[in-house]
Structures are given as structure tokens and as C-alpha cells.
Amino acid sequence: MSTVLSVEKLSTFFRTDKGIAKAVENVSFSVDKGEMLGLIGESGCGKTTVAQSILRLIEYPGKVVAGSVYLNGKNLLKATDSELTGLRWREISVIPQSAMNALNPVYTVGDQIIEAILLHDNVNKKEAVERTKRLLELVGIDGERWKSYPHEFSGGMKQRVAIAMALACNPKLVISDESTTGLDVLTQAQVIALIKNLQKKMNLSVILISHDLPMVTSICDRIAIMYAGNLVEWASTKEILNDARHPYSKALLNATPDLSNSEREVISIPGSVPSLVNIPTCCRFHTRCPYAFDRCRQETPEFMEIKPGHYVACFLEEEQNG
Ligand code: SF4
Numbered sequence: 001m002s003t004v005l006s007v008e009k010l011s012t013f014f015r016t017d018k019g020i021a022k023a024v025e026n027v028s029f030s031v032d033k034g035e036m037l038g039l040i041g042e043s044g045c046g047k048t049t050v051a052q053s054i055l056r057l058i059e060y061p062g063k064v065v066a067g068s069v070y071l072n073g074k075n076l077l078k079a080t081d082s083e084l085t086g087l088r089w090r091e092i093s094v095i096p097q098s099a100m101n102a103l104n105p106v107y108t109v110g111d112q113i114i115e116a117i118l119l120h121d122n123v124n125k126k127e128a129v130e131r132t133k134r135l136l137e138l139v140g141i142d143g144e145r146w147k148s149y150p151h152e153f154s155g156g157m158k159q160r161v162a163i164a165m166a167l168a169c170n171p172k173l174v175i176s177d178e179s180t181t182g183l184d185v186l187t188q189a190q191v192i193a194l195i196k197n198l199q200k201k202m203n204l205s206v207i208l209i210s211h212d213l214p215m216v217t218s219i220c221d222r223i224a225i226m227y228a229g230n231l232v233e234w235a236s237t238k239e240i241l242n243d244a245r246h247p248y249s250k251a252l253l254n255a256t257p258d259l260s261n262s263e264r265e266v267i268s269i270p271g272s273v274p275s276l277v278n279i280p281t282c283c284r285f286h287t288r289c290p291y292a293f294d295r296c297r298q299e300t301p302e303f304m305e306i307k308p309g310h311y312v313a314c315f316l317e318e319e320q321n322g
Pocket of ligand 1: 246247248283284285286287289290291292293296301313314315316
């Protein structure tokens with residue numbers, strides 16, 4: 001399968017009053033054509049910073065300090081502003097956390113989608129209107145409602161409009177950044193099912209950013225697990241469910257209720273996420289890890305492939321494999 005996006009050793013830091021916050025450090029993963037990758041971790045672990053770094057949306061006092069992001073072979077971090085404008089929407093787009101913020105209340109939803117199409121694709125207004133109607137139909141909204149304003153839609157419908165807008169210029173890769181935040185549970189499930197449906201139908205590549213492990217394991221092909229700015233494990237969903245190796249991944253799975261097995265005890269992860277400011281060289285999970293030993297407090301484990309397609313950053317793997 002061909003690789004659409006390749007993120008290599010990405011590091012994004014923020015200058016704060018207390019020092020440099022290493023929000024994302026040395027993160028590497030890729031997304032294949034037609035693949036849905038789940039990027040998962042607790043709040044504040046760096047998921048959204050990864051997405052914003054990929055999209056070149058990091059603003060001062062933040063900065064991408066190292067790494068590369070290749071989208072179909074083009075390094076986005078080196079692209080000029082005009083190259084980026086050409087790539088956004090047509091190659092890569094985002095379904096934002098809150099459609100409320102993404103949609104302008106004074107324009108009809110149709111006009112907002114039409115504007116995006118006219119700005120990025122060489123079509124006339126009539127074609128843009130027809131495409132907008134088709135896009136609305138695609139996400140389950142009557143195409144004739146293109147003249148409605150955002151306030152005329154429910155939260156779930158607004159999120160559907162945001163999805164239609166993200167697909168306006170036929171992108172190859174869509175980043176869904178906690179796209180169901182603020183919606184009720186039933187609407188969340190409907191929106192996620194819609195994203196999965198469209199991904200399959202259009203053979204899209206999707207990065208699904210979430211903290212909802214059961215949802216991610218139910219629909220993603222591969223899962224990348226972040227902890228405190230580092231990627232700690234990346235593998236197929238099957239591997240993560242059957243053979244998670246990183247102590248944080250295991251703790252995350254144990255902290256998640258299993259609806260198919262009500263007997264299984266849910267064990268919360270002790271302690272809290274460390275401050276990312278002036279973090280010393282170490283495994284960032286060592287303060288919460290039941291297996292931590294001296295080396296974990298002095299060195300940073302490498303992110304390495306322990307079996308085909310399964311990557312982990314933990315010294316236990318090195319110890320076990322000699
Ligand atoms: Fe635990 Fe050490 Fe592995 Fe970190 S490197 S997860 S502290 S065993």
C-alpha cells in the first residue's frame with residue numbers, strides 16, 4: 001500500500017514563562033492510502049500539536065524545531081506559502097474540533113463551501129453550487145438546504161457540514177481532530193460512523209485524533225499512542241488489542257471498560273502526566289510506570305520496530321530482546 005503521509009522525527013516546542021515546553025518530540029509515523037489511523041492519548045499529550053504541525057498552523061510562541069512531514073513526497077515543513085495554499089483543501093484538510101467555530105454564522109453553509117471550492121479549484125459558480133449540493137447529500141443533508149444558515153442546523157448537522165467542507169476539494173488526507181467534541185453520545189456515534197463510511201467509499205486516508213480508545217479500536221486500521229509529547233507505540237489495531245507492549249498502552253487498555261467482558265476490572269492509571277517544561281532526558285512515563293528501573297530515569301528509549309509494523313519506545317523491549 002502506498003504511503004500518503006510520512007511524519008519523521010517531528011518536534012514542536014513552545015516557549016513559556018517557565019521554560020521550553022516540549023509539546024511534541026521525536027514523533028514518527030505514516031499513513032497509507034485508504035487507511036484510517038487513530039492518534040490517541042490523554043488530553044494534553046500532544047495530539048493536536050502534531051496535527052497543527054502537519055498543517056503548518058503552529059504559531060508563536062510555538063515552533064516546529066525538527067523533523068519532516070512528507071505529503072505524497074512533498075515536505076510540508078519546507079513548502080512555500082503559495083505551495084501550502086495549493087496543498088491545503090486539495091491534498092490535506094481538517095475536520096475541526098468544533099463546527100461552531102469553523103462555520104461563519106453570517107454566511108449560509110452553502111456559500112462557505114462554495115467559497116472554498118472557488119478558491120481552490122478551477123470551476124465556475126454553477127459547478128461549485130452543484131458540487132456543494134452533492135457534498136451535503138453525501139453527509140446526509142438535503143442538498144437544497146445549501147442556502148440555510150448555521151444556526152438553522154443542530155450540532156450534529158453542523159458537524160456534518162464541517163465534514164462536507166473538509167471534503168470540498170477532494171483531499172487525499174483528512175485530519176479529524178476530536179471532531180465529535182461537545183456532541184451527545186448518539187450524535188458522536190453517527191458522526192464517527194459517517195467519517196468511516198466516507199473514508200471507505202472515497203478511499204480516503206484519515207488521521208482520527210481522539211482520546212476515546214474503544215471508538216478508535218472499533219474503526220481504525222492502525223493506532224499510534226502518544227504520552228506526554230512522545231509516541232510510545234504504533235501498530236495495527238489488532239496488534240494493539242492483542243499484544244500491546246508499552247506499559248502506558250497496557251495501562252490505557254486496562255483503564256478502558258470492556259463492554260464484551262463486564263467481569264474485567266477497570267484499573268485507572270496512577271499519578272499524573274509530567275510537566276513538559278524543561279523535561280529531563282528520560283522515559284516520560286517513568287513516574288507512573290510499574291516497571292521503571294534506573295535507566296528509564298536517565299535515558300530516552302528509542303522508538304524501534306520490535307516486529308514487522310509494530311513500533312515501541314520502551315527499554316523493556318531491549319532488555320527482553322538482548
Ligand atoms: Fe516503563 Fe522504563 Fe519502559 Fe519507560 S522505558 S515505559 S519507565 S519500563
